[in-house]
Amino acid sequence: MSTSAGKEGGGSFGRVAIFGPGLIGGSVALALRARCPKTAISIWGRNRACLEEVMKRGLADAVHTDPATAVADADLVVLCTPIGTMQELAASIAPHLAPGTVVTDAGSVKACVVAQLEPLLGKQFVGAHPMAGSERSGLAAARSNLFEGAPCLVTPTEASDVHALERVRAFWISLGARITEMPPAAHDRLVARLSHLPHAVAFALVNLVADSLPEGAGLLAGGSFHDATRVAASDPGLWTGILSENRHEVVAALRETSQLLNSLAQHLEEARNDSILDFLTRAKEHRTSLLFPAPEETL
Amino acid sequence: MSTSAGKEGGGSFGRVAIFGPGLIGGSVALALRARCPKTAISIWGRNRACLEEVMKRGLADAVHTDPATAVADADLVVLCTPIGTMQELAASIAPHLAPGTVVTDAGSVKACVVAQLEPLLGKQFVGAHPMAGSERSGLAAARSNLFEGAPCLVTPTEASDVHALERVRAFWISLGARITEMPPAAHDRLVARLSHLPHAVAFALVNLVADSLPEGAGLLAGGSFHDATRVAASDPGLWTGILSENRHEVVAALRETSQLLNSLAQHLEEARNDSILDFLTRAKEHRTSLLFPAPEETL
Numbered sequence: 001m002s003t004s005a006g007k008e009g010g011g012s013f014g015r016v017a018i019f020g021p022g023l024i025g026g027s028v029a030l031a032l033r034a035r036c037p038k039t040a041i042s043i044w045g046r047n048r049a050c051l052e053e054v055m056k057r058g059l060a061d062a063v064h065t066d067p068a069t070a071v072a073d074a075d076l077v078v079l080c081t082p083i084g085t086m087q088e089l090a091a092s093i094a095p096h097l098a099p100g101t102v103v104t105d106a107g108s109v110k111a112c113v114v115a116q117l118e119p120l121l122g123k124q125f126v127g128a129h130p131m132a133g134s135e136r137s138g139l140a141a142a143r144s145n146l147f148e149g150a151p152c153l154v155t156p157t158e159a160s161d162v163h164a165l166e167r168v169r170a171f172w173i174s175l176g177a178r179i180t181e182m183p184p185a186a187h188d189r190l191v192a193r194l195s196h197l198p199h200a201v202a203f204a205l206v207n208l209v210a211d212s213l214p215e216g217a218g219l220l221a222g223g224s225f226h227d228a229t230r231v232a233a234s235d236p237g238l239w240t241g242i243l244s245e246n247r248h249e250v251v252a253a254l255r256e257t258s259q260l261l262n263s264l265a266q267h268l269e270e271a272r273n274d275s276i277l278d279f280l281t282r283a284k285e286h287r288t289s290l291l292f293p294a295p296e297e298t299l
Numbered sequence: 300m301s302t303s304a305g306k307e308g309g310g311s312f313g314r315v316a317i318f319g320p321g322l323i324g325g326s327v328a329l330a331l332r333a334r335c336p337k338t339a340i341s342i343w344g345r346n347r348a349c350l351e352e353v354m355k356r357g358l359a360d361a362v363h364t365d366p367a368t369a370v371a372d373a374d375l376v377v378l379c380t381p382i383g384t385m386q387e388l389a390a391s392i393a394p395h396l397a398p399g400t401v402v403t404d405a406g407s408v409k410a411c412v413v414a415q416l417e418p419l420l421g422k423q424f425v426g427a428h429p430m431a432g433s434e435r436s437g438l439a440a441a442r443s444n445l446f447e448g449a450p451c452l453v454t455p456t457e458a459s460d461v462h463a464l465e466r467v468r469a470f471w472i473s474l475g476a477r478i479t480e481m482p483p484a485a486h487d488r489l490v491a492r493l494s495h496l497p498h499a500v501a502f503a504l505v506n507l508v509a510d511s512l513p514e515g516a517g518l519l520a521g522g523s524f525h526d527a528t529r530v531a532a533s534d535p536g537l538w539t540g541i542l543s544e545n546r547h548e549v550v551a552a553l554r555e556t557s558q559l560l561n562s563l564a565q566h567l568e569e570a571r572n573d574s575i576l577d578f579l580t581r582a583k584e585h586r587t588s589l590l591f592p593a594p595e596e597t598l
Binding site: 195197202205208210212213222228231234236237239243251254257265268269271277280284 | 581
């Protein structure tokens, strides 16, 4: 795991083709406009009304519903569509990419995406995962500073071209992100625990309360419940996809958490207050240590 | 469960004795100074340095280390000490209370506190739990607006004096809280799920990550992990006490959560995406419904 801090942008990436004008794709376009204004942007999408909105807001110089024309003359292609659509999209653009065109993506799961896309796109593809998001989705939620200070995990493989890797790193750094490199499998294990698990737990906590307390009890929820369940307002379809695509690591994380909660319950039943105090003290130390900086310092 | 909205304060509660100048007790004093400036305040504490700080900040008209003198001439006594200390304190003040003196507390667990204190303090005692707090503790974290808009659960029993109940309600309303009345047992079930469970889960999520990811991985945590684990920085001793005192309901909530996470893991393993989508959709609907208003609207 190697990390490098974000630097200011300001350069140009020539012609960038963004696939999927949602929260991430829209924010990529906004950030490019704000930080690399000389970059030409073309945006591919399926929904014509959404593409009209893209043009109305000046987010792209051209919009396309045909993948082949969207990547014509592109120096860099950024796939910001749902993970389930990427393989098909990659297959449809592969024959139309110029030899030097670099491709990256913003998918929140990497092992399966890289395994699917590398054979189609070759060594010019380098996967990435900007860890920035919101419980809101869609173009309306996009903002130019979404990636500022956010971690971006870049997941090259042994097959990756070193220059393509450099372009992909430079690209996300230009949008304000802090780059950490790691293999796709290590990425999936990490995000299962740092992102997918807290999302799954948030959904579970809300359902537990809805099923076990009288109607209106939620009005009495304090800050801890609100914070822990904020992301339960996330898009269910999108998150069904994310959890499923990272199935192997998410299942492991869920079962480990389940076990931890059971053993905490057992400590409580057996009145083993020393063990509980140890458990809580260890968590507080880790949470307040440099390993977990204050929210202001990261996303 | 009956709820009434907070009203503006401004009146006086005569002489109020606050036990425990920590986050809650200190905030009670600050709120009284701000909202009911005619109220005379005496504060009891064990730590002389802390009591000096209380006087220096003008939070009390008198400070005491002797419980008996602290309650002399008090119209209202507010116990803001850790739950484990309340029975002993109640026993030490009981002989010194004037006949009309009303006693309330701010303990976050109610069935055991009420069962312990009611026999000692009689019908003039009415338990309460202002659901306001912070991952920080101690007098330094106290603030005058801690209770503004916060729910306060008041837990009278059949033995409670109706006038004492009215005084206790009026007191917490004067500090800005919104009152909901319920029996002590219903309170414990509710807070186990809305507060104690998210705290326990926060501690567990941090320990899981600390144990299973390389050092420094926490730096890559995004908003969902930060929010879900914010309260893992809470005081371990205090929370060992709270979880233990509400043992019965916390164990039930932990086991139910553990089961929910396991069944989600099983759905993932069996690729039952429809069940996952249902689970997530139901959570999102509850989370965004009026049952769980936006954080701005509650604590």
